[in-house]
Amino acid sequence: MTAMTDNHPFHTLLPQQAHCLRLRALKLTGNKHRAEDLVQATFLKAWAKRDSYRPESNLRAWLFTILRNTFLSDLRKFRREVEDVDGACARAQFEEPRQDHVLALKELISAVATLPDTQRRPLVLMGAYGFSQLEAAEACGCTVGTIKSRVSRGRATLSRMITDDDALLPDHPLHTLRTPRHPEMGAGLDSASG
Numbered sequence: 001m002t003a004m005t006d007n008h009p010f011h012t013l014l015p016q017q018a019h020c021l022r023l024r025a026l027k028l029t030g031n032k033h034r035a036e037d038l039v040q041a042t043f044l045k046a047w048a049k050r051d052s053y054r055p056e057s058n059l060r061a062w063l064f065t066i067l068r069n070t071f072l073s074d075l076r077k078f079r080r081e082v083e084d085v086d087g088a089c090a091r092a093q094f095e096e097p098r099q100d101h102v103l104a105l106k107e108l109i110s111a112v113a114t115l116p117d118t119q120r121r122p123l124v125l126m127g128a129y130g131f132s133q134l135e136a137a138e139a140c141g142c143t144v145g146t147i148k149s150r151v152s153r154g155r156a157t158l159s160r161m162i163t164d165d166d167a168l169l170p171d172h173p174l175h176t177l178r179t180p181r182h183p184e185m186g187a188g189l190d191s192a193s194g
Contacts, residue, residue, distance in 0.1 A: 010050045014043055017063050026066060028071045038074070042067040111161045119154030121146050 002062040021042060025035035045066050046053075053062060112120055125139055127145075137147045 010053070011047075013045060013059055017060055018043075020060060021063055021067055022065060025071070028068070032151075038067060038071055041070050045070060107162060108158070111158050113160070115154055115157060119150050119157060122150045123154045123158075126151060144159075 018039065021039045022035060025038040025042075026032065029035045029038060042063060046063055050067075053059070112123065115123070121140055122136050125136040126133070131139065133144050133147050133151075136151075137144045140147065140150075142150075
């Protein structure tokens with residue numbers, strides 16, 4: 001729109017585009033402060049490259065191109081950086097990984113394996129494979145009401161198995177998972193059972 005001439009030096013043309021650049025930057029960033037920073041960076045780059053600007057070209061379009069490229073460059077850089085305000089990310093790099101979830105999963109799998117087939121099959125079909133009650137009923141050859149009952153009983157049995165050590169026989173897989181690993185911690189258990 002505005003061409004650079006001898007009467008209008010480059011340094012007087014840039015400020016005239018500030019408002020349009022701010023609006024475009026605000027649309028790109030969605031943040032007033034980031035938009036201001038983006039406009040400032042655009043002006044700095046435009047000023048540094050002022051010798052490459054051709055007076056017969058559209059100054060606003062040239063500035064918008066610089067603005068967009070600066071925004072995209074900042075965006076790529078921002079995606080590579082991880083903001084760690086409270087230091088949680090840094091601490092996590094030095095913490096030992098917790099394996100509780102793995103043990104809990106093994107415990108659940110062992111418990112499910114001990115269920116009667118009439119309870120285990122509907123639970124696995126619905127819980128692991130995402131079958132609906134109707135689909136599970138068809139696969140098991142029974143009614144939806146029977147499936148509901150079997151799933152309910154299976155869940156109740158699992159809940160008791162996982163939360164109640166006394167319900168487990170000594171050779172049950174869950175019992176071995178729950179026994180202390182250190183002999184000194186299990187001394188009281190041996191004397192109580194014998």
